[in-house]
Amino acid sequence: MKEKLSSLSDLAQVFGxxxxxxxxIAKSDSPSLVYSTDTGRIKHKKASANITPSDGFAxxxxxxxxxxxxxxxxxxxxxxxxxSLKELAKKLKKTCGTGGTVIGEIIEIQGDxxxxxxxxxxxxxFKVKFIGx
Numbered sequence: 001m002k003e004k005l006s007s008l009s010d011l012a013q014v015f016g017x018x019x020x021x022x023x024x025i026a027k028s029d030s031p032s033l034v035y036s037t038d039t040g041r042i043k044h045k046k047a048s049a050n051i052t053p054s055d056g057f058a059x060x061x062x063x064x065x066x067x068x069x070x071x072x073x074x075x076x077x078x079x080x081x082x083x084s085l086k087e088l089a090k091k092l093k094k095t096c097g098t099g100g101t102v103i104g105e106i107i108e109i110q111g112d113x114x115x116x117x118x119x120x121x122x123x124x125x126f127k128v129k130f131i132g133x
Contacts, residue, residue, distance in 0.1 A: 052105055054079025058126040060114055073114055075107040078126065088124070095120045 005011045012018065035041055059077045064070065075092075078085065082102070089107045093100045096116050100109040109117060118128045 051079060051081055056127055057129045058121050059129050059131045060117060060121075061131040062112060062114065070110070071112050073109045073112065073117060075109070075117065075121070076105065078105070078107075080105075091124075092117055092120055 005014065033042055054077050057077055058075055061074050061076070063072050063074055078088070080088065085102050085105065085107060089100055089102045089109075092107065092109055096109055096111065096113040098110045098113065100107065102108075114130065118130075121128050
């Protein structure tokens, strides 16, 4: 086996395989693969997020744990999809004049603006409960 193999078909002949039957198959189910020269851009199907059903109440809680003493208002139990949550968070941030974010199914608003948030959520049609002290 001192011959030089210059192509895949030469290698296939050495092992007794038909060169035409050998195909390279890209694993398109690999999440790290985004482009293949054979098939082009690979789009992965996103898993649909399960929305936790609401019990009818939006729960507002003030938290400081894990935030170096900074107060954050968390709003849970809304029963909305991620797009609607982001839109609602944007409205609440604009109403309060502060920053915030959406993490999972929880809206976080910076500062202690519970009364403004309660009024805004009731205006949107949610029933509101204060949780904690």
